[in-house]
Structures are given as structure tokens and as C-alpha cells.
Amino acid sequence: MMPGTLYIVAAPSGAGKSSIVNAVLKRLPDVALSISYTSRAPRPGERHAQHYHFIGKDEFERMIAAGDFFEHALVHGDYKGTARQSVLPQLERGLDVLLEIDWQGARQVRAQIPEAKSIFILPPSKQALETRMRNRGQDSEAVIAQRLAAAREEMSHYHEFDYVVVNEHFELAVQEVAAIFTAQRLVVGQQRIRHKALIEQLLTD
Incomplete structure (x- = not known):
């Protein structure tokens, strides 16, 4: 086990993944974005x-x-x-590393690092997802239709992930993702590595 944890965050286009990730990175100094x-x-x-x-x-x-x-x-x-x-050098230094990738990449990562933690972000509704795509003002109708179809395919893999966060209220979604990171850092195996010297001192006569 490395001192840092690898996180996978995936979502369909328009679910607000990047905004959530950026907010989490500002709150948690020990998390690095790959x-x-x-x-x-x-x-x-x-x-x-x-x-x-x-x-x-x-x-x-x-x-x-x-x-x-x-x-x-x-x-x-x-x-x-x-x-x-x-990825690997940062994990070895004790940083948590966050990957923004799709479900295909997530499968590859889990095959190589089974202990990686994965989070899938869902939109609150189909309508909200389409509205967010349109509000970008960057894509044609044909591209939007293609992205909506791709989003359905992406969302069908949500069950392959460890955690699911619904981005209906942005601030709550950020808090939920940050809580996952915080809780994982307190897992006994991680704490044993980070606080090895302290634990040895406390248990020595």
C-alpha cells in the first residue's frame, strides 16, 4: 500500500464533474490532479x-x-x-491523486491498482444534463445529440464505481466528494503508513 490513494472521478459530459473536482482541490491541499x-x-x-x-x-x-x-x-x-x-511519484510522496477519466479508463486503472477508489457523478435529471450542455454554447444540435447518447452509455456504467454522487446542489456535491477523500485518509492502513513513527513511539515501553 502506498501512502497516497488514487481516485477515479467519472461522469457524463455536462454533469459538472470538472467544477466539483476544482472545488475539491481548493479545499483539500493534499490532493493533486493528474x-x-x-x-x-x-x-x-x-x-x-x-x-x-x-x-x-x-x-x-x-x-x-x-x-x-x-x-x-x-x-x-x-x-x-x-x-x-x-501518478505514481505523487502517490509515493503521500499525495492523493485524482484522475478525471471515463469508465473505459477506470476499468484499466482498477485492473492495475485494485485499491483505487472510484466516484461517479450523476446529473439530477436528463433535462438538467441537456440544459447544461446547451448552456456551454459551444456545440451544434448534432453534436449535442451525440453527446446525450454518449452520456447515456457512460451513465450505464455507474454501478462499477465505489461511490455515486448526484450533482443536484453543487455545494452539497462538493462536500460529499470531499468527505470521501477525508474518510479514506483515516483508514487504518493509510494512517499506519503516515504516522508510523508516532504509532511506534506510542506503543514502546
């Missing part, structure tokens, strides 16, 4: 190395062949993946 790699082009407002590492498809495939990814998947014709060096 920035994923993607072969798709940046969307309006996205910045390299802040939202994603944007690389070409050829370069992404070279990294796959070299075994550089902790997990990767082909999503809507574009690659997404998490580099190993973005």
Missing part, C-alpha cells in the same frame, strides 16, 4: 498543461507503444490517457 493527455484539439478556453496535455495522434500512439501511459482509451475518435509519471 493532467491527462489527449490527441484532440483544444476547445475554446482550454490551455495546454492546465486542462490537458494536447499532443498529436501520432505522438500519442508513440507513447502508447513505449508503455508511457498508466491508462488510455480511444474516445469519440480521439485518444485520452494518463502518463504513469503523472
